[in-house]
Amino acid sequence: MDWYEPDTRWNLYAKSREDFVNKFVVEGKFHNNVPEDIVKSFETVTYLLAHSYYHWPMFDEAMSKATLIMELVIKFKAKALNISLELPPNKKGVIYKKRLVDVIDEVFEIKYLKFLYVEFDRARNLRNIKMHPEKHSFMGALGMAHANAQLIVNVTNLLFSEKQILENITSINDNLKEQLSIFKNGIFVLEYNDTKILIVNIQYSKYLEEISNKLLMLYIDPIFSNTKEVFIDKKYPEPLIISLNSFNIENGVLNGIDLNNKPVKIYKTDKPENIKRWYQYANEIQSIDQKYIQTFIQINSSPALWQMEKIIYENCWN
Structure with missing residues (x-):
């Protein structure tokens, strides 16, 4: 049983487990306005990053989980802004959900949120890559999952900051x-x-x-x-x-x-x-x-x- 043996591939990037944690494990530092569901979801990202010390491919899975959280983030923000996630009923009375890209566009049409679109789009592009891979592969440290996780924490905190703060920025x-x-x-x-x-x-x-x-x-x-x-x-x-x-x-x-x-x-x-x-x-x-x-x-x-x-x-x- 080698489930708790360090993956030797990390030897190229970290001198010890403590060094690995300092360099590659990202905790979810969120302010009080961020919905609890998002905070809890990000805890799994942190655990995946931490446990990748024993299994290299889990580092990639952490990024997959982190990018999925962005969908949750934008839906919560849309609801907070009273932006519907559904289309009006069609002629038959059937209600369909809006495409995620359309919800995103509606959120970032708001003037004081526009500056966040570039950062959010970086995270969205990462999500698209992870959801539609061309082949099965593991990037490990080169995939920058920890950096992407920091980006997602930053964008999420800013999206849920007070309106006055965002207008000042x-x-x-x-x-x-x-x-x-x-x-x-x-x-x-x-x-x-x-x-x-x-x-x-x-x-x-x-x-x-x-x-x-x-x-x-x-x-x-x-x-x-x-x-x-x-x-x-x-x-x-x-x-x-x-x-x-x-x-x-x-x-x-x-x-x-x-x-x-x-x-x-x-x-x-x-x-x-x-x-x-x-x-x-x-x-x-x-x-x-x-x-x-x-x-x-x-x-x-x-x-x-x-x-x-x-x-x-x-x-x-x-």
């Missing part, structure tokens, strides 16, 4: 798009972790809040010192994500405090040596085949999004 994100546009395609200094980094772009920003926490995440494009190694040799660094729990943008300068209570500052630089490095970097980029640039963007942006979900999961929910 929508409004602030809209304002930030304009405010942060000054940090697009130029040469800037990022003061962070007691060092200064030259950056060329704030590629993406995401602001969230809940009752007691506010969080602004910035996905930043730095100037690489080893440009050809990064793009051609594919020695890709970790995405540069800065997370702030307070911030202010004034007179072309962003000041903030990060999650470790350390100051962060971003501002434009006109120092000749920085301008020179910017032009040099631009020439280096132009000399590289675009296929390498596009590959880097695709590969770097995916972990950036997952990293943001992890930050949200760890810092926004009790």
Whole structure:
């Protein structure tokens, strides 16, 4: 009987059971507005993740269960919004259920929920893949079930947040798009972790809040010192994500405090040596085949999004 023997395939990813739990087991951290049925359903996801330590394929089953929960989530939200799950009776008086995709569209037609559609759609696409597989296979750790579980926790909590909070998030994100546009395609200094980094772009920003926490995440494009190694040799660094729990943008300068209570500052630089490095970097980029640039963007942006979900999961929910 080997039911309680660790699956040796995890040796590639974790040094011990405790290390495995820290890296791959996701608990359902939900606020009080999330329906109890959803909370209970997610407990099974956590157990499947935990017990996959003894049987690798259960990790995939955890993702299957997690993506099924999204159907439950959207139906509960629709009911809360008084959106019917059924079509009007036809001529014969027969009542049919609406297609799930139509219910989803009705929910996200609501203005203060629109910003969540992209994240929800990521989870829905995962559900479609799991429900309609092309072949029987096990992805294990590569399937990112733990990251998908964090995404689902985040989306669920946000969907069931108070209307006022969601309206604030929508409004602030809209304002930030304009405010942060000054940090697009130029040469800037990022003061962070007691060092200064030259950056060329704030590629993406995401602001969230809940009752007691506010969080602004910035996905930043730095100037690489080893440009050809990064793009051609594919020695890709970790995405540069800065997370702030307070911030202010004034007179072309962003000041903030990060999650470790350390100051962060971003501002434009006109120092000749920085301008020179910017032009040099631009020439280096132009000399590289675009296929390498596009590959880097695709590969770097995916972990950036997952990293943001992890930050949200760890810092926004009790």
